[in-house]
Amino acid sequence: MEILQQSLAELKKQVNRRTQQATHPEVEASVAAILADVQANGDAALRQYSEKFDGVTLTDLQVPQAEIDAAYNNCAPELLAALKLAQRNITSFHKKEISYGFIDNERAGVIRGQKVTPLAAVGLYVPGGTAAYPSTILMSAIPAKLAGVKKIVMVTPPQKEGINPAVLTAAKLVGIDAIYQIGGAQAIAALAYGTETIPQVDKIMGPGNIFVATAKKQVFGTVSIDMIAGPSEIGIIADENAAPAQVAADLLSQAEHDKLARPMLVTTSLTLAQAVNVELEKQLATLPRQEIARASVDNQGFIAIVADLDDAFTLMNAIAPEHLEVQVAEPMTYLAQIENAGSVFLGSTASEPLGDYVAGPNHILPTSGTARFFSPLGVYDFVKRTQFIQYTNAALQPEASAITTLARTEGLEGHARAIEARFPNQPCGYKSRG
Ligand SMILES: NC(=O)c1ccc[n+]([C@@H]2O[C@H](COP(=O)([O-])OP(=O)(O)OC[C@H]3O[C@@H](n4cnc5c(N)ncnc54)[C@H](O)[C@@H]3O)[C@@H](O)[C@H]2O)c1
Ligand SMILES: N[C@H](CO)Cc1c[nH]c[nH+]1
Ligand SMILES: [Zn+2]
Known part of the structure; x- marks a missing residue:
């Protein structure tokens, strides 16, 4: 070197x-074209790109359950044992990331809190262009399961001889709901927009090559993504x-x-x-x-x-x-x-x-300098937080003038009146003290 x-x-x-993080205009442009094509033409575009980039003519976009079961049942015992060891260690580490939110009652009459809700549907990208990555399935699906995600689908590039049995075995071991044999930017597009066969998800997770990483960046906003893991x-x-x-x-x-x-x-x-x-x-x-x-x-x-x-x-x-x-x-x-x-x-x-x-610890990690602001994939990536507030009138009363003052400072009279409406029996609504 x-x-x-x-x-x-x-x-x-x-x-x-x-x-x-460098920009690659030619990659950006070809990925943008692929995304637009899949959005417009759905499964037909997916089949075309699989021919073009993977050299595979697809019959089924979804891997049949019988193929997954056969792979699992025929898995070599030492491979299954290795996957299970990894599964145990990944699970014990990621359990420590589970967060249950909080509720506080520090002031009389005031309840504030944050509740944690699992994402409804996530899509896991499992790379497969030049190598097979059963370990990556464990790294993304285990935190998803611990978070309580109900629907976990997986995409991975098609292979001429069928999806690698070790990949199918790992997917069954961790309870993936559906496996679609599609890779690259076209797979990211399918998960972001949905097609006739592939469901739209809320968030796309997982690593991939430059086409996958660029596609994830481009669909961000339509769906969420975990990070740039190139x-x-x-x-x-x-x-x-x-x-x-x-x-x-x-x-x-x-x-x-x-x-x-x-x-x-x-x-x-x-x-x-x-x-x-x-x-x-x-x-x-x-x-x-x-x-x-x-x-x-x-x-x-x-x-x-x-x-x-x-x-x-x-x-x-x-x-x-x-x-x-x-x-x-x-x-x-x-x-x-x-x-x-x-x-x-x-x-x-x-x-x-x-x-x-x-x-x-997780092996899905930020690249290209993005560890400055991204973290490793974890249970926290598969949940969202919702906060909540409850006040009694007695608790609101001493804070009401702060709200009406701030609202009127911002020129938002409607905000001030909404608070004053909570004190209808006071002449002219709520009046600040002093
Ligand atoms: N950062 C992480 O956490 C992490 C973890 C595991 C793997 N990785 C990375 O994942 C990557 C895996 O790469 P891979 O290539 O083996 O598999 P991949 O699944 O990421 O990419 C394969 C797909 O790339 C697409 N593609 C290939 N050439 C193309 C072209 N010219 N135009 C448009 N699309 C094209 C094809 O659709 C193909 O299906 C590696 O870069 C590896 O370092 C990263
Ligand atoms: N080192 C990769 C992340 O950059 C993850 C991986 C999976 N299998 C082997 N290695
Ligand atoms: Zn590696």
Whole structure:
């Protein structure tokens, strides 16, 4: 990977250009055309795009239940056991995110509160262009179920040989209501607008490539979305004691997701940087998804050399990576310095794939610098809050003049009179004291 050795200020500019939400006008335009086509032509457009982008002629848009049951029943025991282990750990972590709202009665005669309601219908995007992602089904459906969402549908790109049985097994394990074999921007359009076969949902969740991430951005407003979870990223902060082979392996674990995936190393040691580059070459030579990973390493990846660990954390906060590994001594002591990152892996044992599969925290995470303001997918994404107020007349009386004063200051006489109407027996309605 390219080694960058400049001042911190110059490094910040460089990495900002490379890592922050960029616009891709040609992708934006082709996604907009796909969305409009699906909105106008429904299922027929979905079938056309599946031919064009996935090379699949679809008969059923919805995966038949018999196919899902067969996949589950024939699943290898070790795969089912692995999925169940992941399911247990993801469930125990996400249970802690459940919120029940609140009700307060701090002042006599006043009740205020917030109630939490699950979304009625959500659509989960499960990527499937170059790899199958049963783990992503667990990561999105488990928090949805814990939140109490009643209708959970899933979309995933069609495959010539049928949807991967591991994907179908995971979907059955977590209780997905319907699976539609459709991917890319066209799948996002279907969930946003509805078609003859696919129901419109309230919110679309899940990661995907640049077409999926762009489509989610464009339908936002018609439906809600969780975040921008695009091509994967890994940022590693390492000092001179980190093991080059482990650092390189972890960088490649994310590089193999997508040609646009971003592997990034920030280190205080030029010696480590050079050793990692040697290791990357060695390991790439035998990696099955070598073509994808090489494009990512060569075109998106970089190694930044910094003066000390304080600079390393400053630079990483500017990048706001999806995943951040901290491979230095006493990693926990740096947690307070980390402001922008989707998921943090502390210490050399906490290799990123641990979080992808079994640790329990979510692996659907913000990318392209959006960890500055987005959080990991969680139970909170599948609910909405409604607040409520109840007052007695006696409780309103001492606050009424504040309301009428503020209303009249805003030139909203109707607001003031609505309050005064609560005190009809006082001459000329409510009169403020003094
Ligand atoms: N950020 C996260 O939380 C997270 C988690 C898991 C995976 N990911 C990312 O998900 C992505 C998965 O990507 P993928 O490609 O394997 O699967 P995908 O399902 O996201 O995309 C495949 C679809 O892209 C569409 N497509 C492909 N080329 C197109 C073109 N030229 N024009 C219009 N549409 C086109 C096709 O419709 C195809 O079905 C990777 O980028 C991976 O890094 C991110
Ligand atoms: N690392 C991905 C998120 O960027 C998630 C994933 C799923 N399977 C393997 N990895
Ligand atoms: Zn991964």
